[in-house]
Amino acid sequence: MDIAFGEPEKNKQTVVRYMEQIARNVDVVVLPELWTTGYDLARLGDIADENGEDAKTFLSSLARAYNVHIVGGSVAKKTERQITNTMYIVDRNGDVVCEYSKLHLFKLMDEHKHLQAGETTGIFSLDGVTGAGVICYDIRFPEWIRAHVLHGAEVLFVVAEWPLVRLHHWRTLLMARAIENQCYVVACNRAGKDPNNEFAGHSLIIDPWGNILAEGDEQETVIVANIDINEVQDVRARIPIFSDRRPDVYKKFQKND
Numbered sequence: 001m002d003i004a005f006g007e008p009e010k011n012k013q014t015v016v017r018y019m020e021q022i023a024r025n026v027d028v029v030v031l032p033e034l035w036t037t038g039y040d041l042a043r044l045g046d047i048a049d050e051n052g053e054d055a056k057t058f059l060s061s062l063a064r065a066y067n068v069h070i071v072g073g074s075v076a077k078k079t080e081r082q083i084t085n086t087m088y089i090v091d092r093n094g095d096v097v098c099e100y101s102k103l104h105l106f107k108l109m110d111e112h113k114h115l116q117a118g119e120t121t122g123i124f125s126l127d128g129v130t131g132a133g134v135i136c137y138d139i140r141f142p143e144w145i146r147a148h149v150l151h152g153a154e155v156l157f158v159v160a161e162w163p164l165v166r167l168h169h170w171r172t173l174l175m176a177r178a179i180e181n182q183c184y185v186v187a188c189n190r191a192g193k194d195p196n197n198e199f200a201g202h203s204l205i206i207d208p209w210g211n212i213l214a215e216g217d218e219q220e221t222v223i224v225a226n227i228d229i230n231e232v233q234d235v236r237a238r239i240p241i242f243s244d245r246r247p248d249v250y251k252k253f254q255k256n257d
């Protein structure tokens, strides 16, 4: 979706409109990063979501109404102490099954001046399938993604506001994360512009072999794909990187920061 800058109510209407179009026909819906406010970081003191309550209530009622799981992008969550860039994953019953706050803040877009980084992981289970949620810049940290895959993640969900000028990084990094972890990657990036950036769109669904199953263009759009979760184990059996890893040696060579 495109995101109206600093206008949560308008953005909620956009989500409702898309839900009405597609949510009855799919198992999981994925939204982009900071989809309520966009990067209107200077105004977060006024427009961020108190404890994420508004987003949780909104996403839960949509999940129940459409009987669909929602990887709810992320929202600016405000508490007494801090504001975080926080993802909520809500299952079909409307229960929040995971809350993950962006671990790596992106200085080029001033996140470190307005937000606090998270401290927890983005691992969860939907319909018995283990997934992991990460936020935008997080995809540049393969060790963070690998940690989730070693904890069982077979589908990596990425939510983003990734600018058009680095579209080739977006596509290449997502492809690499899918191939090196032999997992599905389902990545939702916003479209449109804000006062500082033009965004790339190009949401992608990639299989564990690195094939692109669906890709958007630069416009607001919905992409859909069927995924066969058995494909993860098939690819891992064909090239068994997880049993070929040598963590005993990696540990000896590891540099302590």
Ligand SMILES: NC(=O)CCC(=O)C(=O)O
Binding pocket: 033, 106, 109, 135, 136, 137, 138, 140, 160, 161, 162, 163, 166, 169
């Ligand atoms: N919103 C973000 O984290 C953007 C990350 C980004 O653009 C990058 O190049 O990394």
